[in-house]
Amino acid sequence: MRSGGIFDYDQRKVRIIELQEQTQDPEFWNDPDRARSVMKQIDHQKSFVESWDELDSLRESIGVYRQFLEEGEEVEEELAAELKLFRKKLEELELKNMLTGEDDHRDAIVTFNPGAGGTESQDWAEMLFRMYVRWGEQHEYDVSTIEYQVGDVAGIKSATIQVSGPNAYGFLKAESGVHRLVRISPFDSNSRRHTSFCSVFVSPLVDDTIEVDINENDVELQRFHASGAGGQNVNKVETGVRLIWEGALSDGSEERVVAECQQERSQLKNREKAMVLLKSKIYELEKQIKERELEKLEESKNKIEWGSQIRSYVFHPYNMVKDHRTEVETSDVDAVMDGDLDEFIKGFLMAASEQRRGDG
Numbered sequence: 640m641r642s643g644g645i646f647d648y649d650q651r652k653v654r655i656i657e658l659q660e661q662t663q664d665p666e667f668w669n670d671p672d673r674a675r676s677v678m679k680q681i682d683h684q685k686s687f688v689e690s691w692d693e694l695d696s697l698r699e700s701i702g703v704y705r706q707f708l709e710e711g712e713e714v715e716e717e718l719a720a721e722l723k724l725f726r727k728k729l730e731e732l733e734l735k736n737m738l739t740g741e742d743d744h745r746d747a748i749v750t751f752n753p754g755a756g757g758t759e760s761q762d763w764a765e766m767l768f769r770m771y772v773r774w775g776e777q778h779e780y781d782v783s784t785i786e787y788q789v790g791d792v793a794g795i796k797s798a799t800i801q802v803s804g805p806n807a808y809g810f811l812k813a814e815s816g817v818h819r820l821v822r823i824s825p826f827d828s829n830s831r832r833h834t835s836f837c838s839v840f841v842s843p844l845v846d847d848t849i850e851v852d853i854n855e856n857d858v859e860l861q862r863f864h865a866s867g868a869g870g871q872n873v874n875k876v877e878t879g880v881r882l883i884w885e886g887a888l889s890d891g892s893e894e895r896v897v898a899e900c901q902q903e904r905s906q907l908k909n910r911e912k913a914m915v916l917l918k919s920k921i922y923e924l925e926k927q928i929k930e931r932e933l934e935k936l937e938e939s940k941n942k943i944e945w946g947s948q949i950r951s952y953v954f955h956p957y958n959m960v961k962d963h964r965t966e967v968e969t970s971d972v973d974a975v976m977d978g979d980l981d982e983f984i985k986g987f988l989m990a991a992s993e994q995r996r997g998d999g
Contacts, residue, residue, distance in 0.1 A: 694732065701722060730985075735806060742809075743812075744806055747801070747811040747812075748842045751795065751837060751838075753794065753796070754835065762835075771802070777978050778804070784799075786879070786901050799898075817949060821954065821955065851921055853884060853921060857884060858914075860880065862906065863877060863879040879899065880910045881897065881898070882917045889925055894924060898919075951963065952972060965990050967982055
């Protein structure tokens with residue numbers, strides 16, 4: 640097991656040594672952007688090696704418990720617990736190994752925009768907002784609310800969160816698209832069934848190592864009163880900032896991109912953060928253009944693009960959540976709405992991995 644097989648254990652250890660040698664150069668920190676990139680690469684490679692070492696240690700522990708069992712010791716519970724942990728850690732490593740994109744290691748920006756339908760869709764958007772916050776917390780990511788616009792009656796008009804931690808974008812990119820809800824409306828006095836939509840747009844958070852050139856003269860600045868999640872007032876002064884960019888992408892398509900921030904009490908800081916968010920969203924749109932050109936996603940059954948309906952959540956007349964790209968489904972809607980999304984993310988990553996192998 641020491642070789643690491645498809646996880647390239649030995650190659651990763653060599654790569655760590657090569658990268659660490661670069662850090663010994665006296666001029667290494669003269670280029671801070673490059674230095675940060677190298678340090679992130681070291682951490683990334685180390686995480687694989689450490690995960691594999693942990694699996695190897697668990698394998699040895701399981702072997703010892705099996706030996707005790709053969710000798711008549713009552714260690715069935717301990718053995719079962721180690722086997723369960725081994726399977727969990729192995730699955731986590733397999734998923735991590737599927738993250739081959741150049742931006743997969745980055746933090747993620749997740750934006751929620753309810754579809755037409757007023758209160759119904761706005762309430763659905765808030766349910767999704769909560770779902771992703773819970774998913775992030777369960778995986779020990781740092782989740783912060785960048786922008787949150789309260790709905791007129793219930794729910795939210797829009798919201799943006801930043802999910803920070805290893806491979807946050809790599810996992811959450813699986814969630815970009817339109818999410819559809821079917822339920823008996825709690826806002827309908829006649830208890831009729833309603834269908835609601837909300838788009839979720841996920842982009843990697845750009846940093847100094849990524850250049851996104853936009854003319855700031857083409858960006859419209861709007862100010863608004865900031866309000867917090869749940870409707871509480873954050874600041875009565877107009878510190879919230881909304882930036883709107885309209886222009887052509889590299890393929891000639893016209894886009895209107897909006898980024899908002901009300902996280903800080905300073906309007907200047909909110910404007911700076913909103914500009915980062917704006918560039919992150921434009922960068923993601925350009926990434927999708929390149930992916931379509933390179934992988935011809937428009938011809939693939941696994942077509943992935945913003946605006947496509949990716950998943951349905953049915954609360955009535957039966958319980959089901961189904962991903963239309965991978966056919967992964969479950970009847971445990973309560974668990975899903977409480978952040979249990981790993982099977983859906985795993986299905987997406989596996990399908991994308993198989994597609995890459997097929998294209999290759």
